[in-house]
Amino acid sequence: MTHEQGHVLLVGNFDLQNLDKGSFGLRAWNEVFAEYRKNLVNAGLQEEADLLPTFGPLWSMGDAQVRTTLRACLLPRSVTRYYPPKPIPLSDQVWQDPVSFRDCLLFFLRYMNTVAIVSASPAEYTEMLLTALGPIRIPVLITVATAVDIWPTSDRSFGAMRHALRLIPNNALQAQTIRAKVESIVSQWRQKDVGEVLLCHGDPTDTYTRDLKTEVLRLMRLSEDKVFSNAETLVKRLPTDKPAVILSVGYRDTLKSLIEQLPDRSGLTVLQSDGVSYDEYLEEIAPKPNSVFLLCRPAHDHSTYAKWAYSAVAAASAQAWRDSADRVGIERRLLAPIFRVREFLEKDKASVSFAGNENQSGGYYLSSVGPTHSEEPRVSA
Amino acid sequence: MIGAEPDSPEPRENAGPYLDSAHMARQSQNADDWVGCIRDVHDLFRKRLPPDCGGSVHVMPGTTLAVRRVLDCLRPHLRTGLATLLTTDDEYPGIVAALDEFWPGPMFVARTSDFVWHGRHAHLREFLEECVRITQPQVLYLSHVTRGAGFKYPDDLFALIRRVLPMAVIIVDGAQSFCNVDLRQVSLFKHIDVFVTSGHKFSGGTTYTGLVWVNEDFSSVIQDPAVGYTRSRGSGSTGDYQALSSLRIALVNLKDDVDGISFAEAVRDKMSETQRREHLVVGDTDYMSGIVTLWKLTDEQIRQLRTKLGNDFTLLFSEQWRDPTQGIRRERKAHCLHADKPGDADGWTLKYQEYAVEEERACAVADLRPKVVRLSYPPSEDCCAGLTYQEIATLIADCLV
Numbered sequence: 001m002t003h004e005q006g007h008v009l010l011v012g013n014f015d016l017q018n019l020d021k022g023s024f025g026l027r028a029w030n031e032v033f034a035e036y037r038k039n040l041v042n043a044g045l046q047e048e049a050d051l052l053p054t055f056g057p058l059w060s061m062g063d064a065q066v067r068t069t070l071r072a073c074l075l076p077r078s079v080t081r082y083y084p085p086k087p088i089p090l091s092d093q094v095w096q097d098p099v100s101f102r103d104c105l106l107f108f109l110r111y112m113n114t115v116a117i118v119s120a121s122p123a124e125y126t127e128m129l130l131t132a133l134g135p136i137r138i139p140v141l142i143t144v145a146t147a148v149d150i151w152p153t154s155d156r157s158f159g160a161m162r163h164a165l166r167l168i169p170n171n172a173l174q175a176q177t178i179r180a181k182v183e184s185i186v187s188q189w190r191q192k193d194v195g196e197v198l199l200c201h202g203d204p205t206d207t208y209t210r211d212l213k214t215e216v217l218r219l220m221r222l223s224e225d226k227v228f229s230n231a232e233t234l235v236k237r238l239p240t241d242k243p244a245v246i247l248s249v250g251y252r253d254t255l256k257s258l259i260e261q262l263p264d265r266s267g268l269t270v271l272q273s274d275g276v277s278y279d280e281y282l283e284e285i286a287p288k289p290n291s292v293f294l295l296c297r298p299a300h301d302h303s304t305y306a307k308w309a310y311s312a313v314a315a316a317s318a319q320a321w322r323d324s325a326d327r328v329g330i331e332r333r334l335l336a337p338i339f340r341v342r343e344f345l346e347k348d349k350a351s352v353s354f355a356g357n358e359n360q361s362g363g364y365y366l367s368s369v370g371p372t373h374s375e376e377p378r379v380s381a
Numbered sequence: 382m383i384g385a386e387p388d389s390p391e392p393r394e395n396a397g398p399y400l401d402s403a404h405m406a407r408q409s410q411n412a413d414d415w416v417g418c419i420r421d422v423h424d425l426f427r428k429r430l431p432p433d434c435g436g437s438v439h440v441m442p443g444t445t446l447a448v449r450r451v452l453d454c455l456r457p458h459l460r461t462g463l464a465t466l467l468t469t470d471d472e473y474p475g476i477v478a479a480l481d482e483f484w485p486g487p488m489f490v491a492r493t494s495d496f497v498w499h500g501r502h503a504h505l506r507e508f509l510e511e512c513v514r515i516t517q518p519q520v521l522y523l524s525h526v527t528r529g530a531g532f533k534y535p536d537d538l539f540a541l542i543r544r545v546l547p548m549a550v551i552i553v554d555g556a557q558s559f560c561n562v563d564l565r566q567v568s569l570f571k572h573i574d575v576f577v578t579s580g581h582k583f584s585g586g587t588t589y590t591g592l593v594w595v596n597e598d599f600s601s602v603i604q605d606p607a608v609g610y611t612r613s614r615g616s617g618s619t620g621d622y623q624a625l626s627s628l629r630i631a632l633v634n635l636k637d638d639v640d641g642i643s644f645a646e647a648v649r650d651k652m653s654e655t656q657r658r659e660h661l662v663v664g665d666t667d668y669m670s671g672i673v674t675l676w677k678l679t680d681e682q683i684r685q686l687r688t689k690l691g692n693d694f695t696l697l698f699s700e701q702w703r704d705p706t707q708g709i710r711r712e713r714k715a716h717c718l719h720a721d722k723p724g725d726a727d728g729w730t731l732k733y734q735e736y737a738v739e740e741e742r743a744c745a746v747a748d749l750r751p752k753v754v755r756l757s758y759p760p761s762e763d764c765c766a767g768l769t770y771q772e773i774a775t776l777i778a779d780c781l782v
Binding site for chain 2: 078106113135137138330332
């Protein structure tokens with residue numbers, strides 16, 4: 001029995017200029033690559049694992065010369081025993097639109113037996129990936145983008161939702177967590193000290209910010225006069241002698257401008273969405289020791305979701321290898337690959353349970369951030 | 382009676398006395414021979430297949446009907462509407478219509494005909510390989526020999542598909558290859574699941590017969606409720622005795638060539654005068670089509686051509702030949718194939734057709750036309766079997782003297 005070794009394309013934002021800062025893509029890559037090595041060892045391919053190169057700066061597919069070199073590396077490899085699918089990194093940052101990105105994707109798909117694509121990019125790039133794939137039904141596993149409205153809706157989307165699964169809980173679940181916390185805080189306010197709940201958001205054209213803001217507003221029913229895109233205006237609206245909760249929806253720049261304007265006093269609670277990392281948050285809030293700072297985070301780091309995604313794809317590939325040897329029934333052979341991957345995700349990971357395309361398990365949690373707090377461990381798998 | 386009795390217990394005979402009768406309760410004149418005729422056709426068909434291919438054979442009233450039956454049997458096993466089907470634009474329009482109608486999932490149509498008609502058939506294998514990798518289909522429907530040009534897909538293509546997609550269901554349309562190519566010599570049966578062919582083309586039977594081979598995995602799946610001549614599994618059969626009998630006679634009369642090429646002797650006598658047309662060369666010397674269609678050849682001429690041109694191309698009957706600018710290339714809205722004019726695709730184009738599962742056949746058609754990929758194979762100087770067009774023209778001229 002001879003098979004062609006599979007590949008898993010890890011599409012992410014490999015910021016080549018800032019590799020030291022650890023982009024989503026790079027962190028996911030490190031986890032996936034380690035998992036690949038582990039799978040090789042588990043499959044009795046220790047020598048192969050030892051030979052794996054240490055990847056330096058990741059390939060940018062904008063360079064024609066790199067493509068030519070890559071093509072030689074990606075030549076299909078026929079194997080007579082099971083090999084775990086080989087992960088291949090692909091930066092999506094250099095592509096501006098789905099059409100040009102599709103050209104790049106097809107370059108890979110033509111030469112590699114791509115069994116799955118793991119997306120480790122923010123919402124707009126993941127949306128671009130799904131649009132670029134069009135009718136191609138290679139399973140897409142989303143590990144970073146949380147925007148609910150990520151699925152292409154145009155006629156050319158070809159039912160992208162049917163071949164993609166999102167492992168990271170989406171913004172609707174994040175909004176639920178934020179709402180629950182705000183309600184908990186508000187319920188503790190005394191009658192005479194009823195404060196304000198205000199929302200400060202970043203660039204409204206950004207997919208993540210717009211989506212999360214919409215979800216929060218929908219759930220919490222905040223009126224428009226309590227929603228601000230400008231931190232200075234928001235601070236003017238802050239009650240001076242009453243408690244307040246400020247929801248910060250966006251990235252580090254939004255938080256930074258908010259913290260700069262914010263008075264340092266007790267009774268103020270800032271609840272930041274997951275667009276900021278724990279360390280970035282800690283850095284920004286250092287000058288304000290008297291306020292309470294909360295950070296909303298998914299149950300697991302996105303790189304963990306990427307690892308799980310790869311792990312499930314590898315397990316599904318191994319099962320397909322066994323099934324082909326065992327001559328399984330027709331039903332099994334006609335099963336779309338996305339369902340094979342899903343089976344393993346739900347079977348092996350306690351924090352993964354899908355309703356449609358969305359992982360409904362795990363969700364988000366809130367942690368206090370400050371010099372006196374240590375980073376809380378996340379929920380273990 | 383031809384062929385040995387099967388060793389296994391005889392399946393239940395469903396062929397009753399009314400099978401070829403137009404009127405209920407009217408005794409068939411051929412009822413006594415019916416079962417024997419089916420058995421003979423089964424055995425004769427078997428003899429044309431590799432001896433070690435296993436599986437089971439079925440006879441049905443027509444190739445297209447047989448394909449529809451195969452698809453119909455697959456459908457209950459589809460847990461979702463997500464399974465992808467890949468086929469080519471070289472398939473018979475009736476088959477495309479059947480795939481279009483029966484397949485609930487996405488369907489890709491790879492435009493392979495351009496490669497053959499433009500003399501780039503040497504790249505066809507690579508192209509199909511890429512199509513398979515890109516689309517990762519669960520089902521493939523592919524001709525063994527294309528009806529438009531008589532191009533025979535290399536056997537190793539099927540092995541390669543199996544390497545890439547070990548689980549895929551591969552259906553091969555052998556309408557143009559049965560009795561045209563010596564199937565006993567080919568290796569594709571090791572890699573495919575279903576082989577469907579016709580009883581009235583190169584085998585020389587009359588119309589309304591289709592032959593199906595399925596491997597062991599499918600033997601229990603391809604059931605035959607009243608659409609075939611198969612003796613088992615509850616078949617009531619609606620076939621026509623004359624057609625079945627004609628196929629039996631045709632298969633009995635097939636001769637085996639000493640060098641394994643059955644066409645020359647087996648088909649020679651079956652070509653009617655209307656099929657023996659004047660010499661016709663498709664594509665003039667300025668048109669690098671690489672396709673040469675010839676009629677009214679002697680056995681010796683055929684042998685020479687085969688020897689010189691190799692096995693990439695097989696010979697065509699008039700019925701199977703068609704102008705590439707007509708037929709399937711026309712926009713077929715009913716099938717949403719929406720085929721573009723050839724030559725504008727930068728080498729290759731995939732066509733896609735989508736049915737919304739929930740909605741009723743809402744079609745969206747688009748093409749994936751990679752601009753950067755540019756597999757723009759230049760028209761090959763070696764347009765056929767390593768020979769230049771001029772050499773082929775000379776060769777043909779020599780043969781026809």
